[in-house]
Amino acid sequence: MPSRPLIAASLLSLSLALPAPAQEAEKVLYFYNWTDYYPVELLAKFTDETGIEVILDGYDSNETLLAKLQAGGAAYDVIVPSDYVVPGMIADGHLMKIDAPGLSNFVHVKEAFADPDFDPGRQYTAPYLWGTTGIAYDSAQVAGAELEQSWKVFFEPQPEMEGKIAALDISSELILAASLYLGIPQCTESNDDAKRILELLEAQKTKLKLYSADSTVDRMASGEVAMHHLWNGATARATAQRDTIRYIYPVEGTPMFRDNFAVPVTAPHPENAKIFINWMMAPENAAAVSNAIAYANAIKSDEFLSDQWRGMEAINMPDAFSGRLVATQDCGPAARELQDRIWTRLKG
Structure with a gap:
């Protein structure tokens, strides 16, 4: 077995040999979400704080998402399935285990969303909006x-x-x-x-x-x-x-719908996906989404919410x-x- 210094030197040599685009490829996240369901400006904040560039693509229904996954042509890192399609996606082997409770910001999840019937223990999903x-x-x-x-x-x-x-x-x-x-x-x-x-x-x-x-x-x-x-x-x-x-x-x-973050088994950057999901469970980031698109989130973020939505019956x-x-x-x-x-x- 090579010594640790030799391994480190080999990896450094390999890194230097790679062209810049190949080295930078790991700092990318492919995000597949419902159309108009995420404030684009928040992605810039995520990139500034993590160095990970996000490429966002949109769909109009859970059926469209499922069709994409079933066709095997979806190279996305983070997707947003609704509650009722999650059990089937798990059973069909489309989702990667992420152990959301093991992520540091899971402590901010509201109790009602911490252990849902469609994903007991939150092994495959983390809460987004409802x-x-x-x-x-x-x-x-x-x-x-x-x-x-x-x-x-x-x-x-x-x-x-x-x-x-x-x-x-x-x-x-x-x-x-x-x-x-x-x-x-x-x-x-x-x-x-x-x-x-x-x-x-x-x-x-x-x-x-x-x-x-x-x-x-x-x-x-x-x-x-x-x-x-x-x-x-x-x-x-x-x-x-x-x-x-x-x-x-x-x-x-x-x-009533409960939408969630999940990671497909085909995700090219699963670690980046976990970084993004954990980042989105920070109260100020969850509230930024709610303030921008007017859906309630599952995070303890009320102190960051805009007064504009508090008095509106639709919310x-x-x-x-x-x-x-x-x-x-x-x-x-x-x-x-x-x-x-x-x-x-x-x-x-």
Whole structure:
């Protein structure tokens, strides 16, 4: 076995022999996140503090993320899956163990997010942001300026709202909303249930302006649509530009999502990924994300949060609505196949 000095000398010689780009390649992080779900300016701070350059790419749904991983073409270091897809990703061998509790900043994680059902012990994920999916509407474009706290206003809108409504172009989100409205289990495997969901969505389709999960904030803030099936954080950011926007927590059930940092098994820079994830669990950095994009984080960071969001109902849900929250579930293969069939028929 070579002596330690000889090993060190050999490594130094190898390092000097490598061209500069090869040496610098280790100071890179490939970050794959939801579109408009991270403040770019915060990446500059991370680079300044760690020397690691971040290359950010975006996607519009968990389905897009899964397809990328399943195709084997994803050379990303950090990804952001939602709670309900994590168990399947673990079972399919897509995620690397990171032992989040072993990272120094995990001590700042709020208790409610430290040991989730979808990743017991946080072996594969670390918490990022959480929120809800409900209905945003412009009260200035609504008769009476107020709408019922129900999915009914979205699926069976008033005649004057027709053609002014946008639905998220995400199968899991729209089918779950329809299931909640109809009182159908979100992971149903019943063909009769699927028929009822499809009939509701097909009847609604003629009343929509578009399906889209991109540019939602601009679309709502500009008044392009009067109602949007939308996340609470996007609603809050739109409200900051157009103060007549309101947010509905549907009484039949309001989906709650918990998004997470994870590292694919194919990550080219897994150690850089752990450095980034640990850095993001520092309270001031977690709060910087919440302040920029208006979603609640899972870190003890309240002292750093902006007053702008504290008084906005889309972000600070009234306690009386807590019983409406419905956690998204990891549906089995039969339920997912049924949902795929509904979506194909709807969008075909």
